[in-house]
Amino acid sequence: MVDKDWFDGWYRPARKSPSPHFNARPQSEVSLLVIHNISLPAGCFGWPYIEQLFLGTLDCQADASFADLHGLEVSAHFLIRRDGELVQFVSCDERAWHAGVSSFEGRTGCNDFAVGIELEGTDTSGFSDAQYQQLQQLSRSLMNCYPKIVKARIVGHSDIAPGRKTDPGSGFDWQRYLTAL
Numbered sequence: 428m429v430d431k432d433w434f435d436g437w438y439r440p441a442r443k444s445p446s447p448h449f450n451a452r453p454q455s456e457v458s459l460l461v462i463h464n465i466s467l468p469a470g471c472f473g474w475p476y477i478e479q480l481f482l483g484t485l486d487c488q489a490d491a492s493f494a495d496l497h498g499l500e501v502s503a504h505f506l507i508r509r510d511g512e513l514v515q516f517v518s519c520d521e522r523a524w525h526a527g528v529s530s531f532e533g534r535t536g537c538n539d540f541a542v543g544i545e546l547e548g549t550d551t552s553g554f555s556d557a558q559y560q561q562l563q564q565l566s567r568s569l570m571n572c573y574p575k576i577v578k579a580r581i582v583g584h585s586d587i588a589p590g591r592k593t594d595p596g597s598g599f600d601w602q603r604y605l606t607a608l
């Protein structure tokens with residue numbers, strides 16, 4: 428594909444922070460976009476801990492709540508911070524580890540074919556204008572570069588792991604997001 432925004436699955440406008448937590452997509456298909464939220468510690472913003480978690484460098488003694496995260500190998504393709512900063516951890520051509528046990532339209536293992544975007548926040552925090560702007564711009568570029576990602580194939584983590592995951596939560600304005608695409 429030829430797209431000036433992308434090189435080998437890396438989005439040029441993002442700050443690149445390569446994670447070791449990825450492997451190959453079994454069918455090289457990219458056809459689903461999954462929106463998440465994350466904060467570390469829960470409800471606290473602006474700390475380096477999310478990035479450290481995805482890089483496998485988090486000191487699990489830095490906060491009592493991190494004990495559960497010991498040995499956890501997770502990642503996402505992107506993180507959008509509260510100020511709109513965009514960080515990319517894994518090439519979109521590779522499989523990041525964000526969805527866990529999941530299914531979309533009867534197909535399990537969504538990491539195989541999904542791109543994962545984490546918004547720094549909680550289910551009820553709401554998200555900043557800068558985050559929506561960055562998310563919309565990134566989503567449009569993803570849809571250009573990976574044409575199998577269409578509006579009907581943009582979901583929340585809660586949609587593909589119901590009963591297990593609740594993000595991005597009630598504070599995420601789907602209508603605002605999708606109408607801008």
Ligand SMILES: [Zn+2]
Nearest residue numbers: 463464584594
């Ligand atoms: Zn999630």
